[in-house]
Amino acid sequence: LKVLSRIDCILRSPRAPPSIFRPSKGPMQNYFKDNGQGCGFEHLPLTIEMWADQLNALKDLHRSLRKLSLELVPWNTKDPPDNRESIRVEDLQLIADAILEELEHKEKNSQTQSLQTLSAIVSHFQKLFDVNSLNGVYPRMNEVYIKLGEMTNAMRNLQELLELDSSAPPTVVVDTVGKLCDIINKNVTEQVQQLLGTQDIHSIINKLEEHECFFPPFQALIQDLLHLLEISDVEDILPAVQNLK
Numbered sequence: 001l002k003v004l005s006r007i008d009c010i011l012r013s014p015r016a017p018p019s020i021f022r023p024s025k026g027p028m029q030n031y032f033k034d035n036g037q038g039c040g041f042e043h044l045p046l047t048i049e050m051w052a053d054q055l056n057a058l059k060d061l062h063r064s065l066r067k068l069s070l071e072l073v074p075w076n077t078k079d080p081p082d083n084r085e086s087i088r089v090e091d092l093q094l095i096a097d098a099i100l101e102e103l104e105h106k107e108k109n110s111q112t113q114s115l116q117t118l119s120a121i122v123s124h125f126q127k128l129f130d131v132n133s134l135n136g137v138y139p140r141m142n143e144v145y146i147k148l149g150e151m152t153n154a155m156r157n158l159q160e161l162l163e164l165d166s167s168a169p170p171t172v173v174v175d176t177v178g179k180l181c182d183i184i185n186k187n188v189t190e191q192v193q194q195l196l197g198t199q200d201i202h203s204i205i206n207k208l209e210e211h212e213c214f215f216p217p218f219q220a221l222i223q224d225l226l227h228l229l230e231i232s233d234v235e236d237i238l239p240a241v242q243n244l245k
Contacts, residue, residue, distance in 0.1 A: 058087045065095040073102045 122137060131140050159168055162176050222234060229240040 055087075058089070058092070062087045062092055062095075065092055065099075069095050069099055072099050 122134070125131065125137060125141075129140050129144060131137055155170060155173060156166070158164075158173050158177070159166055162173065162180075164173065164176065222237070225237050226232060226234070229237065231237065231240055
């Protein structure tokens, strides 16, 4: 009875959970009522079993938190070992607080590093594209983006015209265009040589000089004939002269 009275006092203590005390029913209730005592612990065996399971689970939770702490805070050795007979909630709270503090510290460091990295990127962009102020970064970015799009479209069109693969680098495109220009220039030179009837560059120069000496007087003569014959087309000169006979 002393034990039961002690349990009853504990159950009625302000520190006890409100739902743990339940009034007794049946003969035991009459017995304690006659002795001036009340009792409500018939359901306690299940509650005590649940508490025992929770205490065992605290050990497992403590072991898991210790593993997590060793991963995140390996230098922290203040926590009690896992082989303690009883684990308190305070022990778990200390480990959790240490982990949270370390995570917050890492987050602050990562934010600081991110700001430093962003500042370095902006400074590098300013050096690459000759931007003197931060206000000019966005306009120059837009300009670079537009130019890049134009160059990409031009390169894609050249690759299609030259029948090159889309993965061909710009150096291959430039080399192909250079070879094409060489072929065109060579063909033009051959056509000029055939037109002037010579294969010698000096002869070509002489031919051009002869044309330069001959053509101006010939053009002046034609203009005079057109004026005298009162016609406007070169093809009408011969019929007009024949009519003068």
